[in-house]
Amino acid sequence: MAKRIEVKDLDIYYGSFLAVQGVSMTIQPRSITALIGPSGCGKSTFLRSINRMHELVPNARVEGQIMMDGEDLYGPTVDPVGVRRQVGMVFQRPNPFPTMSIYENVAAGLRLNNQRIKKADLDDLVERSLRAANLWTEVKDRLAKPGSGLSGGQQQRLCIARAVAVQPEVLLMDEPCSALDPISTQAIEDLMTELRSEYTIVIVTHNMQQAARVSTTTGFFNLRGVGQPGELVEIDETTKIFSAPGNKATEDYISGRFG
Numbered sequence: 233m234a235k236r237i238e239v240k241d242l243d244i245y246y247g248s249f250l251a252v253q254g255v256s257m258t259i260q261p262r263s264i265t266a267l268i269g270p271s272g273c274g275k276s277t278f279l280r281s282i283n284r285m286h287e288l289v290p291n292a293r294v295e296g297q298i299m300m301d302g303e304d305l306y307g308p309t310v311d312p313v314g315v316r317r318q319v320g321m322v323f324q325r326p327n328p329f330p331t332m333s334i335y336e337n338v339a340a341g342l343r344l345n346n347q348r349i350k351k352a353d354l355d356d357l358v359e360r361s362l363r364a365a366n367l368w369t370e371v372k373d374r375l376a377k378p379g380s381g382l383s384g385g386q387q388q389r390l391c392i393a394r395a396v397a398v399q400p401e402v403l404l405m406d407e408p409c410s411a412l413d414p415i416s417t418q419a420i421e422d423l424m425t426e427l428r429s430e431y432t433i434v435i436v437t438h439n440m441q442q443a444a445r446v447s448t449t450t451g452f453f454n455l456r457g458v459g460q461p462g463e464l465v466e467i468d469e470t471t472k473i474f475s476a477p478g479n480k481a482t483e484d485y486i487s488g489r490f491g
């Protein structure tokens with residue numbers, strides 16, 4: 233299921249404001265790529281360009297190319313809704329559909345994709361997704377209860393179950409643990425490590441220890457200067473970035489000298 237993403241010379245705009253400039257990188261399948269960097273350097277903007285959510289902002293656009301297993305995600309005939317189905321996203325704050333039950337939260341996307349799905353098949357997929365998100369045992373006796381009644385960490389795992397239910401190729405996670413306590417954070421990190429074997433995962437995090445713990449590859453973004461666009465400074469194996477980065481700015485950032 234996992235796919236390789238190749239980004240070439242990507243520029244990302246909000247209207248006339250160039251927020252991110254000249255990003256080129258390869259994101260490997262069955263791996264976790266962490267994106268780190270100071271506030272405002274464009275990590276979230278870049279992440280949202282991978283599933284074409286960026287263009288939901290009025291007048292926002294990209295130039296350049298993002299290829300997923302050879303297919304240009306911004307090709308003229310490509311349906312952005314289809315891209316978002318293949319490239320799932322988990323946000324900073326858990327955002328389950330508040331009035332829906334736990335079951336319906338996971339089933340909603342499946343129903344949208346396949347309106348004729350049989351109840352037994354849906355039950356099976358909901359269970360599988362909740363198991364994949366390490367949530368099944370905690371919720372199996374309360375599937376009809378609202379998703380909003382779960383703890384923050386459980387809600388975030390519910391959102392991950394909802395994202396994996398539609399069997400995406402890629403999972404984007406924008407600071408998925410920043411609203412969670414350390415125990416829930418560990419549960420999500422363990423889950424990411426398990427999901428790694430099946431997906432291409434890209435995570436934005438401010439937590440350097442988290443990037444070091446969970447990711448295989450780390451990309452460091454920085455601002456070229458005040459009022460200047462963000463750029464990808466370097467990307468390499470996580471162990472290398474945290475032990476011997478190639479760039480002074482990366483070293484300063486990971487050692488806490490700025491950001």
Ligand SMILES: Nc1ncnc2c1ncn2[C@@H]1O[C@H](COP(=O)(O)OP(=O)(O)OP(=O)(O)O)[C@@H](O)[C@H]1O
Nearest residue numbers: 246251269270271272273274275276277278289462
């Ligand atoms: N909807 C928007 N409209 C206009 N400009 C935006 C919008 N969202 C972000 N920006 C701008 O784009 C730049 C990059 O922002 P972005 O949120 O991607 O950075 P970030 O690295 O993810 O920051 P943080 O770590 O604080 O979340 C910033 O200058 C920001 O002000």
